[in-house]
Amino acid sequence: MIELQHISKVFHRGQVNEVTALQQVDLQIAAGDFVVLVGANGSGKTTLLNLIAGAILPTEGKIFFNGEDVTTIPEHRRSRWVARVFQNPLGGTAPDLSILDNFRLAALRTQPKRPVIGINETFRREVRERIAQLGMGLENKLNQPMGALSGGQRQALTLLMSVMDHTDILLLDEPTAALDPRSAAVVMGTAQQIIQDLGLTAILITHNLRDSLQYGNRLLHMADGQIMRDVNAIAKQKLTLGEMYAWFGA
Numbered sequence: 001m002i003e004l005q006h007i008s009k010v011f012h013r014g015q016v017n018e019v020t021a022l023q024q025v026d027l028q029i030a031a032g033d034f035v036v037l038v039g040a041n042g043s044g045k046t047t048l049l050n051l052i053a054g055a056i057l058p059t060e061g062k063i064f065f066n067g068e069d070v071t072t073i074p075e076h077r078r079s080r081w082v083a084r085v086f087q088n089p090l091g092g093t094a095p096d097l098s099i100l101d102n103f104r105l106a107a108l109r110t111q112p113k114r115p116v117i118g119i120n121e122t123f124r125r126e127v128r129e130r131i132a133q134l135g136m137g138l139e140n141k142l143n144q145p146m147g148a149l150s151g152g153q154r155q156a157l158t159l160l161m162s163v164m165d166h167t168d169i170l171l172l173d174e175p176t177a178a179l180d181p182r183s184a185a186v187v188m189g190t191a192q193q194i195i196q197d198l199g200l201t202a203i204l205i206t207h208n209l210r211d212s213l214q215y216g217n218r219l220l221h222m223a224d225g226q227i228m229r230d231v232n233a234i235a236k237q238k239l240t241l242g243e244m245y246a247w248f249g250a
Ligand SMILES: Nc1ncnc2c1ncn2[C@@H]1O[C@H](COP(=O)(O)OP(=O)(O)OP(=O)(O)O)[C@@H](O)[C@H]1O
Pocket: 011, 012, 019, 020, 021, 039, 040, 041, 042, 043, 044, 045, 046, 047, 048
């Protein structure tokens, strides 16, 4: 379980450009929940994920994973619990290395020293099988450099790579924002499958309101650094796009 207690985040405190990105946020996310986070630009969504990942520290408040206070545990040490996928498909990969080598590094994500292990046939077969499930034909390109792929192809692989090593929590920050509709559907379908199969606790940020209705079992609406609405699975099923547009004043 993830618990945020009275979390506030102020950037540039005391300076003219002071920004309060989060204000006294209290949030509990149960293990295995798939939470979708929506909200206008600048409402604090990415800041919330950054705090959970440990990329930034809160100005006030505490963060717990399974009852353990992780507030001051740095990002690299939280990586044994947390995996992330970002909006930019270029992020999180080594473009000059082959697909297979990228998967090998991903499988060692939480290893502090990254021991050099050879790629054996079993590993190659496992990677090939996982990639084949995307239905993009990328399983035949394992030796191609990651940088030679399109953004959509790379994002689909980044998602698979994010769970090559153990994780409990998967954070997805607009993973389909740069993708065409078909690639976006592949990435979202794959994300849902992974979250379900591995029993992950997941948070997805998206500006795609259809996706926010289709995926996940809880929906949070953020505005001005606060959680304005918290919609459970049953209420979410009844929610309409029209009602959601109204949240955004659209
Ligand atoms: N590193 C930073 N330094 C200064 N201000 C920041 C920083 N990160 C975020 N902010 C500010 O905090 C507020 C919330 O930003 P955040 O990135 O969390 O928004 P968001 O909801 O993810 O928006 P978007 O939908 O555009 O991605 C914004 O006003 C932003 O300018």
